[in-house]
Amino acid sequence: MICACEGTLACSTCHLIFEKHIYDKLEAITDEENDMLDLAYGLTDRSRLGCQVCLTKSMDKMTVQVPDAMADARQSIDVGKNS
Numbered sequence: 001m002i003c004a005c006e007g008t009l010a011c012s013t014c015h016l017i018f019e020k021h022i023y024d025k026l027e028a029i030t031d032e033e034n035d036m037l038d039l040a041y042g043l044t045d046r047s048r049l050g051c052q053v054c055l056t057k058s059m060d061k062m063t064v065q066v067p068d069a070m071a072d073a074r075q076s077i078d079v080g081k082n083s
Helices: 031-037
Strands: 015-018 047-049
Touching: 031 047
Parallel strands: none
Antiparallel strands: 015 047
């Protein structure tokens, strides 16, 4: 996991997928985080940005999934015919 923006909600490189019982304990997702997650690959209904999650003792021994692919929202991708 790269965490390219250092927690400033400017990329989606820390995209994680949480177990349901852990996801349900997390604080509510913000609109800003949702906007960044829209740019992440492999988005699920249990996706969060790792930089926005505060760990607690109740999450001890949790397992998270790191998606195989990563998108960095700070980088533009030219998908035109001439690229």
